Amino acid sequence: MSSLSLRALAVALGAVLAGCSEPPTELRREARVEGRVAPAGPALGDAYLFLFPPDEAPPERRGEPRYVTAVSEVRLAAGDARFRFSEVGPDVYRLWGFLDANGDADLSVDVLAQPGAGDWVPESSVELNVQPGQVLPVDLTLSRRVRRPLPAFQVVEQGEGGVLELTDSSTAIASFTVKSEGLGVVRGEVPRFFVRFADADGNGTPDDVNGDGVFDLWPQFFLRFVPRPGQTVPLDSRGKPSQVIVPLLPNSTPFLATLAGDVSREVAVESLQLFVIPLAQSIIEEPGKGRVVTTLGAVPVGEYELWALNDEGGFWFVPNDLGRRAVEPLPGQALRLRVVHASGADAGAP
Template identity: 55%
Template sequence: MSVNSSRVALFACCLVLGGCPQEGVPGRQSGRLEGQVVGSGSPRGDAYVFLFAPGEGPPKGPATPRSVTAVPELRRSAGDSRFLFAELVPGPYRLWGFLDVNGDVDLSVDVLAQPGAGDSVSEAGVEVEVPAGSFVERELMLTRRMHHGPPAFRVTGEGTDGGVVTVPDSPLALTSLNVEADGLGLLRGEEARFFVRLRDADGDGSADDLNGDGVPELFPQFFLRFVPRPGQAVPLQTDGGASQVIVPLVINPVPFVTLLQGDVTREASATSVQLFVIPVALAGVTPLASIPVGEYQLWALSAEGAFWYVPNALGSRDSEALRSQALRFQIVRGGSPDGGNPAR
């Protein structure tokens, strides 16, 4: 299984026209980036514009932006779609954005800080170099319409009442999870459902079977992402940064085989899916000798690049309806919470 996602999405610094201030470099003049948001026929909704590091950010995968700004609906409806990033540290950036038609974006919560059903997004990001002491002007085209919203979910069934789901690290254990699509009353534009389709990452028209087990892979992709605590080591990348360690999960394909008929252009919808844990840990695409014990997040990634994960910041809100978003996941040694496992 290949997962083209690292860390979390669109944390926002501010919503003012000038974007998020960045700390300047002593003795070096700042730069400026300005332009117009164009391409959407609807004046409805606020437009959000992001600056990422070169090569990062949607649609390539979730990433943390360097700066963010907004073009409010009030200004857009008056014919003013300007955006401006002032006082930028000079250097290369990647410009990307979307139009929040449904008004359900909340930039204080990363799982809600992304486009949803009916929103317009940049087809691809714009690579731009911001020189010192000068400004660059770019247009941002919002031409691609999102068909579906983020794959929001909650985990149901046995083992969820205590607030922690434990998963044994044993390769002999068969662990399954049941997840139910749930917009939590926060996502608009469509009924909360999983939109299941065959994975075709290389665009050759044939379904992917990366692990060679004879079963085609499906979107949404699900995986457990390791959240190491202090003292828990993870493999390093070539640049010295920590690798993302995941444990893959697969959707039970039986309910969808007949509906999809091997056609990568078809799509089936479901209110719930059954997941099976694959007992192997991957650092990137490299299998590890053993699965790290400890805390994990359960992630879902849609075919359009939208994501959801649990536990998330919504689970800390004082709402009974959002308690499902606080559910924790722990992989334990040999199936025993006390068998050499980190303290909770």
């Protein structure tokens, strides 16, 4: 599950924020996608637009965009909402974007290259079939306002040397605590974890997807395996590596009485205790089948990212670029998580 930010995107945006000038003649032989972006609210902030592969577009999926462009706040305020993707290769894409109303999006930082509270997003992405040499007109309406702040957090237990070690034991259940923090980079509402029951099918009853008798909660947390050279993961039918995760279970005991089984209720909290579920799952997106989840025989030893997802698709993970930047890095965002053998033999260490 890769973030949608790339440092290269920030470089590309430098040329497009100023406007949509006519491309040189030699580029007109290439396909173009152009249109207007239409925010439902005030045109305050820059609008960012992306072309994703068809199976990687938000809000359903998280992937890396093939193309990016933008419309500056200055142009939007002047009534000029035109956008253009030039030199687009023929293929199937999905168009998606957002209006950064708070000015805290940063495409050069992985966890900040996404909409947060107060921003405007479309209800869904738009599928495009781009033909060679075509000028394809399409508009994007940003009709839904994001309510939740990003689930920004840091781990309370920072570990020795900035590494939090967990074991692959199937009997000794490990836990740690995360606290919600804006870290000086998330604007708008004070960050909190908004705990509520999941109800994906909208039937008014809390979900229990894995049938373990425990209701599923938002936000969701998991460890995402980051293979090192020589470490392998299952492949899908196209030879693409699967995502390997270790689920984490928030301690819901303090909130159950307040939630009372009602999917419409929520509790805003500053910290959560997370229990490590001692199993690993391989997640593959297969064409025509959707998501295929397979339980692996063992939890891989090695390096992991810690992810949080909220009910609007907002995400956060550590370690991230905020902890790696050269100027004023945030140490808590550089925390590394490592799974080692319960016996103490650290086979997963780099």
